[in-house]
Amino acid sequence: MSVSIDNFIKAIYKNGVDEKNDTKPGSIAKKLNISNAAATDMAKKLATRDVLHYEKYQPLQLTEKGTKLALNIIRKHRLWETLLYKLFDMSLFEIHQEAEVLEHQTSDDLAKRINAYLGNPKFDPHGDPIPDEKGEIHTSNHALTLSDSIEGKTYTIARLMSDDKEFFDFCALYGLKLGSKIMVTNQFQFNKMTQVSINNNTLLLNESFTNIIYVNEINQKQEDISNSNYKLF
Incomplete structure (x- = not known):
């Protein structure tokens, strides 16, 4: 997967679990600062790979495969945030910016090692839950x-x-x-x-x-x- 695809499916997942947002191509385009046409083209492309369901004028929905991919990216992002915060006491914004880059270059094995080093954390420094290596979230937050x-x-x-x-x-x-x-x-x-x-x-x-x-x-x-x-x- 490319960085642009990673960011696209991650944006769909995050908007999908936030009741104040939606997953229509236009909303995803705005979140990623790309054109509506580019978002629609990407959605059609990923639909052929069984990553998401695309229907004209309707919200985008990730397939089971797409959801697992998104959660794997999010897992790596939040593990990096936790590690950077622990080791370097960086600000909450700084760890996010660095993790945006590092998440795309991290193998599943490295993510597993980082997770073990950190003691299997359930939440990152922002309070966001960290998915496990199977792409599942077992923690519940009733905040x-x-x-x-x-x-x-x-x-x-x-x-x-x-x-x-x-x-x-x-x-x-x-x-x-x-x-x-x-x-x-x-x-x-x-x-x-x-x-x-x-x-x-x-x-x-x-x-x-x-x-x-x-x-x-x-x-x-x-x-x-x-x-x-x-x-x-």
């Missing part, structure tokens, strides 16, 4: 988007679902990272904005941010234990 969180409740950040440098620069500036505790102080439904408190900072986030920040609720028992441990140490 909800920050935009769907409830005013007055406290959460921990479970996933930062983006590849945008500006977003990650903002996260680094205010300490938005996996495991960070964040309290939702206001939900402005009409304006689709969320006010949160984190690291003694009050932030007002718009929907473009809150839709890609995933959180898990901290229940009162967990909060009490956390506070108790804090007092002890």
